[in-house]
Amino acid sequence: MKQFIAFVRKEFYHVLRDKRTLLILFGMPIAQILVFGFALTNEVKDSEILVVDYAKDNASQEIITKIAASRYFKIRKAALTHTEILSTFQKGKIKAVVVFPANFNDELRHNNKAQVQIITDASDINTANMITNYLSAILLDYQNQINVNIEMPYQIIAETRMLYNPQLKGAHGFVPGVMALVLMLVSVMMTAISIVREKETGTMEILLVSPFKPVLVIFAKALPYLFLSLINVSAIIFLSVFALELPVKGSLLLLFAESTLFIITCLALGIFISIKTDSQQIAMLISLMGMLLPTMIFSGFLFPIENMPYPLQVISNIVPSKWFYIIVKSIMIKGLGIQSLWKETSILLGMTLFLLTISLKSFKIRLQ
Structure with missing residues (x-):
């Protein structure tokens, strides 16, 4: 154990003395969180939405x-109550809900106006805005279609409700994404480089013939990057x-636990590389090309x-x-909470165990 602690301490010293490593570890996350938090937009198509039609007219x-x-x-x-609609949003399966109230057609024909409720998941602000705009445009097109040659035009009013992000802040979408991007790049790249550096300088051979397992x-090489990534x-x-101004609405302890699991996954991937x-x-x-592009495109x-x-x-x-x-x-x-995230957590845990297994197995083969 003393040897292990000494080796970890040595790795910490190496990281803290290297200014370029410190810049990558701490400069890049701060720059990305401040830049990406306000910048990008998306296009929406084939988004899955739920229609709740109480009118059926x-x-x-x-x-x-x-x-x-x-x-x-x-x-x-589906025919759902508002409580069930909220539960459906929490599962992350749909992007929006369109609700037609009872007597929709009667209200439109007799009072010349009727309401349609559009509920969107504004945790992804760009998608929520685009979906709202598209649905409003479709309602307006239908309104213009039925108002041809009518003296008192009908009016359909879209009542919009943005869940989770009513102020429509862009940071709600990009802070989680930047966190995933930063942890993936830092953990994978720094771990991979630190171990390969030992190979290039020849010190890995010395370590392998020492009593140290x-x-x-x-x-010991990966542990410092776990702590630095948590920072x-x-x-x-x-x-x-x-x-x-994006508070953590859920459990901070759960967030750190899930982040630790993801960091270990990335460290295992860095070890394998x-x-x-x-x-x-x-x-x-x-590490850069193989992790940066998939994280940006497929996350x-x-x-x-x-x-x-x-x-x-x-x-x-x-x-x-x-x-x-x-x-x-x-x-x-x-x-x-974890009761809603057990599937994603289980997948990450499975990936971690798989990567650790093949990494350690490959390392043992190289030792022979």
């Missing part, structure tokens, strides 16, 4: 048909709360996954940052 059916005919939405129909060498998590949460490569340049290239925080072709949607399931992004958004913005 000609007018509501015609509007539903027009919505279904657009390329923007995939419609699910080879497996503990790997764990990054704290910094991101601090900035989100005090700079971007380091075992399979022999130079720092190759390890850095694989869902820049581009809605449901917009992608089906094969790419399947590929996104093997990207750990996708599941971590869902977890962070659910805890920070929706305030959900």
Whole structure:
């Protein structure tokens, strides 16, 4: 144990003395959280929405048909109460709900106006805004269609409700995504480079022939980056709360526990890359290109996954940052607990065990 503690201490000293490493570890997260928090926009198509039709009359059916005919939405129909609608949103299966009140057609024909309620999940602000705009445009088109040659035009009023983010702040969508991106890059890249560096300098051979167990060498190299990544998590949460006014609605302890699990997943991936490569340049290239693009494209925080072709949607399931992004958004913005996130947590745990197993197995093979 004394040897292990000494090795971990040595790795901490190495990290803290390297200014470039400190810049990557702490400069990049702060810069990204401040820049990405306000910047990007998305296009929406094939978004899954729920239609609750209490009216079941000609007018509501015609509007539903027009919505279904657009390329923007995939419609699910159900008769739910408002409590059940909220529960459906918490599961993350739908992007919006369109509610037609009872007597919708009668209100429209007799009073010349009627209301339609549009409820969206504003934890993803860009998608919520786009969906609201598209649905409002479809309602306006139907309104213009029925008002041809009518002296007293009919009016359909869309009552919009934004769940989880009523102020429509962009940070709600990008803080969880930046957290996943930063932790993936820092944990994978720094772990991979630190181990490969030992190979290039020849010190790995000395460590392997020493009484120090080879497996503990790997764990000692990775442990400092676990603690430093948790510091990054704290910094991101601090900035989100005090700079971007995005409080953590769920359990802070659960958020840190899930972040720790994701960091360990990334560290295991970094260990695997380091075992399979022999130079720092190759390890850095694989870590940056192999982790940056999948995290940005397939996690869902820049581009809605449901917009992608089906094969790419399947590929996104093997990207750990996708599941971590869902977890962070659910805890920070929706305030959900582990009972709602057991599936995503189980997937991350399975990925972690798989990566650790193949990494340690490959390392043992290299020792022979």
